[in-house]
Amino acid sequence: MNNMNMQPSTNDILMPEPRSARSRQWLGARLWYGWSCIPEPPPDAPLMQREKFRRARIASILLLILQIYAITSLPAGFSGTNKFLAVLLFIAIAVNFVAMLLNRSNKLTLAGILIVVSISMTPITNILTTPEGLSLSTLPLFDLLVISLVICASVLPGYYVFLFASLNSAFIAWGILAMPHKADLTAALQTSGPGLVSLPIAIQFVTAFVAFIWVQSASKAIVRADRAEQIAQLEHDIAESRQQVAQQKVQLDAAIQEITHALLSSNNERNFSRISTQGNPLWTIIGPINNILARMERMRHSEHEYQQISMELEQLLEAVRVARRSNQPLRPPAYGNSARLGILYQEIASLQARDNRLKNSGLLSPYDRG
Template identity: 40%
Template structure:
């Protein structure tokens, strides 16, 4: 029973892996868990591949980004009443609708499609806001160029890291083209005529800096996770090999014990002990041989018993024959 219990433990350990590799439940607040259940993909099982785990990580990170973007849209609504763009509410409503669709897709594990929608939405959000400003670009519009970092953060959260540079290139081209060809107010035109490079350079530099830092951060994190996954696989493989070696040694021990029991039974039978039998149990791995051997020994024992009975009957008959002849001789001597 102890061997069975140990073997069952080994089989369970082989299926689940070492205890130190078992994923521990994440300690999350109730609010975050509620939000993840609504917007994040389902957590993969313990035997999932690295690609599945990475997809889940991107989806959960995207879920956090989506919550921040909802908050950004909410705080953008008051700007309609203090700003100059009459189309801001329509822009916010369109962005919210697209973000809601992306949220559903993210929950359904369509991470890439959801990421594309989020990136395009918050790439268009500041661009449309800038382009539709009444009276042309003004000094009040320049801070909106800072919102162009949003699609960069969305891209590295949802999409493969290299996409961040494509988004940064689009932002830089839009910045240059809008400040060069779009209508401007007289105040902004005079400032651009004097300090065009001073206005454009910080915007372009921020795009390059954010994209490079975000790419290096996400790429490094992905590489670290891949190394950790490979190390975990190696440890699990070593663990499985050790369990297999232990099981093979156990099977060898059981085989040797079974062979010893069969040899011992043969020796007892050879010495005249026909009551000897090979123990047939769960620990006897040669039970397919031991069972027929025990049947053969049982038949041999019956044959021996029958032979002994025949021998005694033969002796009794011979004795009866001798007594009969003796009686005949005695009767022949009588007058």
């Protein structure tokens, strides 16, 4: 079990490097990516968006290499014998700059086409500016065009590689058959002309086919990895959801038990206990339940007070009757502890004392005496 936990997950493999690592990235690289590349998408971005960023990042790196190569080659272009080299370098710098702007503007296909064209310009220009025509020693320059196919497979969709292979093949056939030749190449064309043309063309299409298969395999692998990442994320979300459901069930059971205890205590005429709403998943109904229990508690107290007052009133009434029959002073009830009943007792006692004074003075009527 521990060994399984130590293995890297699909998320760890496919997720970009953490923000702390990117913050330690070389300042020059960050500046260059900011000028020539689209912003990096978030880790949870769709696969298509992350694939676009991958292509844009590769194109940005290639543009940096091409610009450094073109700028450092300028002195050789001014001092060399090839008069077109300096012009070619300035054109390459301009093309790379436009490709950088297009790559930054999320126009990746146009930027990739310009990159492939910029890479193809070097061998094509060398072939076109060869003095006194082509020779057997210059034929390997046609093979350098396969570099553009490899770059094309890296920065453009897979089917573009066959387009550039066809263009390169057309240029190879035109260059070998139509351009001026030296004596050695002319003699070779007469003896094995089809082989001299078909071999570099075959190299172009074999390279294009291999690059296409490589791109398709890499794309399928990325799709499978992304699907595995999504499945892993779903499994993680489902596990978290189940854990949350289990926690909510425990909280609900505790809340229901607390409510049941409070209702039973109130029903058994125990002291009223308020149900806490803090951290309670049933907090929306706890307030009304607390209000109902509080009203029941007040009703219970009112009923108890009513019963006590009724009992004391009966006792007071009986005391009044006894005092009237025995013509004795009113005696307070033995259980009289209500303030209102005490006031009533005082009033009745004062009335009884007044009646006794009237009787003793002879001012009370016979009817009142009975």
